[in-house]
Amino acid sequence: MPHFTKPAEGSWTEHFGLATEPVSYEDSISPEHYELERDAIFRRTWLNVGRVEQLPRKGSYFTRELDAARTSVIIVRDKEGRIRAFQNICRHRGNKLVWNDYPKEETSGTCRQFTCKYHGWRYGLEGDLTFVQQESEFFDLDKSEFGLVPVTVDEWAGFIFVNFDPEAQPLTSYMGRLGAGIESYPFDKMTQVHKYRAEIGSNWKLFIDAFMEFYHAPVLHAKQATEEESRKLQGYGYEALAYDVDGPHAVVSSWGGMSPPKDLAMVKPIERVLRSGLFGVWDAPDIGALPEGLNPAGHPAWGEDSFLFFPNFMVLIWKPNWYLTYHYWPTSYNTHIFEGTLYFVPPTTAYERLQQELAVVSFKEYGLQDGNTLEATQTMIESRAVTEFPLCDQEVMLRHLHKTCREYVADHQQATPGTPVRAAS
């Protein structure tokens, strides 16, 4: 019997018009399908590449390696304070323009201009070509025609996005109803940043799957609660307070009894003393009223909302007033780079800093459990020993994600004559 109300249709899955049959994971093990996703998804949707705080002043820049979109980009704050994005390529002979030591590693810094390491061509922060070494040796070179190639860039709630589709819809409309519902969250107050990175041996969608359902949590993470609490949690299982979908985007809303817990015996000794844990620091900072898009069920036991902004950007907003982002950057059909970034209101005392450290380290301990499980899943679904998998109603957002991906691929195939048609079904 459900502890929380389900929609009138009897299940979330049917409520969102999704099929209830077992699903194929061919879309996560086929190299051909991944090649289609690169063009159909990663070159056609808004990709979050960072936050405005990473560009504090004129000339601040960072690069992003976007292997799935087949390129590298430079994001920079220009002389007017505007954020711009460029393809990271010199117009002379195609050398990567901005990099340090290792061409495939991302970099950041502050500069007045970009200078190519190869022949010294220089570009202003607005992308204009300002200097050509031995210019008189060239043939009728008009410098105004050889500026950096711009990439469409925009901001939403302080998050910087790029898009490689010349016909992309505006970012605000792309973020839709779910984006609008949390746009006023004070992300800009949470500038204390801890960022983690992992190379994961699985298809990018499998890690999103893992974070868009918590059906796994009472089992995979059982030991992270005290023994008695863990038994209780497994007995209850997991049910979301609510799910919601808007276009390609989705949200899972969860209860959160651990910040602070009803009974101190529920949590580990270190958590009792530091008043902190996976759900965050129990003593939440004052950040004013929360936006209406949070806690969609209006439930008093609300603890956390996980938003997936398609394709690969998740925002997790926690009741004790902090947030977390996840990014999944594919590097092949069965590998991706995962980034998990925690954002807090900056602590003023050493004690507050230590409380945040416990939340950060807890995230890491859970993340290590999740990451390794994925590789175990990838290798076995690649065996094709089993090809169809039943998903329960608490895994509804997995069906939605994979269906959305397949639809993007199908649309792209239809719109682009000559595209290979052999997509995974």
Next chain:
Amino acid sequence: MALLPADFADLEPFADWALPSERDRYGKRLATPMADLQAFYDAAFPRLQDGTDYLKSVRLEGISDEDRRLLWLFAALVTVSFPVEVWRQPRVPDSGAATLDVVVEPGP
């Protein structure tokens, strides 16, 4: 010369845990036998309540070297609390070759 504030002189033998980065604290945890992790925990955990009372009065702005090391030492206790309180081994069980490395972290 004392590395930690005078009130925490009893933790001086464990001052080598006062490492500035989470990457280093985690690396030391993986490289340390369980018995030594337990010894550090058994010495430092009973001082954590005093430590939090003390660190509440320490502002991060202009923090002294001694206080900074005490903060790092207790941050290392946070890292070590998982093997001692949960895993009974230095590494997260079943985490195999998985890594999750810090690439940006605030100081101190």
